[in-house]
Amino acid sequence: MKAITNYKYGGPEVLKLEEIDRPTPQENEVLVKIKATAINPLDWHVMRGIPYFMRLMTGIAKPTKFNILGADVAGTVEQVGDKVRQLKVGDNVFGDIFNFGLGGLSEYVRVKEEGLVVMPENISFEEAAAVPVAALTALNGLRKFGPISSGQKILINGASGGVGTFAVQIAKIYDAHVTGVCSTTNLELVKSIGADEVIDYTNEDLPQSGRKYDLIFDAVGNLSLADYKNLLSEEGRCAVVGFGGVGHMIRAGLLGGKKIKMVDFKANQRD
Structure with a gap:
């Protein structure tokens, strides 16, 4: 062969x-x-x-x-x-x-x-x-801290990528309020797959916006630990599936505590 x-x-x-x-x-x-x-x-x-x-x-x-x-x-x-x-x-x-x-x-x-x-x-x-790798990554990241509840405010960083597009659609199945982050080119794409709001990261300094989220799903890894803390609500959590570098991965894993977790999983038939 x-x-x-x-x-x-x-x-x-x-x-x-x-x-x-x-x-x-x-x-x-x-x-x-x-x-x-x-x-x-x-x-x-x-x-x-x-x-x-x-x-x-x-x-x-x-x-x-x-x-x-x-x-x-x-x-x-x-x-x-x-x-x-x-x-x-x-x-x-x-x-x-x-x-x-x-x-x-x-x-x-x-x-x-x-x-x-x-x-x-x-x-x-x-x-x-x-479907498999991208969608399973999205699924496992979104439920890292437990089931998604209706109305939960979820920020998806990297919403136009392979994992991000699945994350937007899966989160909407659970009736969450989804905000997607992407570039200008992909704003309409992210809106078309169900995001309630879309933020153009080239035009808005999201970490300094004062917005708060119950869950951050970071598929890119270009946000710092300080950014996560600025964007999370008091009980908010962050699931990190993409990394801007090994340093970012180590900091998120070692310094994030219970609020920030790296996503890993083993594929199974049920998922």
């Missing part, structure tokens, strides 16, 4: 289109013929091995765990292991396979069945592949 491989860290030049052996599923795995995959910042972090702490998961000197990128996949089950019970040959499936070794940039991938779910019939493979 054909696959795009990478055996060393670096930019796009380390990627190679190769012919490799088609994988054989183990007893609790399925073999999926890939119909669509999506690229996320996760992929280029793994490809470059940056920030460097990621190499603790991927390999110190070179990528030893992930040699085919692609966490978001959608395709058709072609083969099932003897202990697979939830999926069958011919099922159209999708999922986030980061915890199963990546592999979306290939013709076939083997995945444990708990990494996949059957696709809704009314969406395409391309639409399904665009």
Whole structure:
């Protein structure tokens, strides 16, 4: 089968289109013929091995765990292991396979069945592949501090990005009052997906605006700890899913206390 491989860290030049052996599923795995995959910042972090702490998961000197990128996949089950019970040959499936070794940039991938779910019939493979990593990040970030309540004031920083657009729509499902932050170019986009208010960060100094929010969902990481505190209500909380740098990540994780938390999660079928 054909696959795009990478055996060393670096930019796009380390990627190679190769012919490799088609994988054989183990007893609790399925073999999926890939119909669509999506690229996320996760992929280029793994490809470059940056920030460097990621190499603790991927390999110190070179990528030893992930040699085919692609966490978001959608395709058709072609083969099932003897202990697979939830999926069958011919099922159209999708999922986030980061915890199963990546592999979306290939013709076939083997995945444990708990990494996949059957696709809704009314969406395409391309639409399904665009969902898992970004939408699951949004979902887990929004509920980091518990369920969202009706009328809750939520600020979504980076509302026009992949994660941010899902966050706006998910928050509106729970009838929250959503304020999206984006650039001038994307104001209409963020309004069109349901935001109650949209702030153009190029024209307004948001941290000094006096506005207060019950939850900040920061998908960018360009706000400081002082900014978070200025924008949070007395009982407000902040979920950080994007970072402007390692320093920001460390400060948010170590100094944020109970009000500011970094978002991490492991994909599961229920989500």
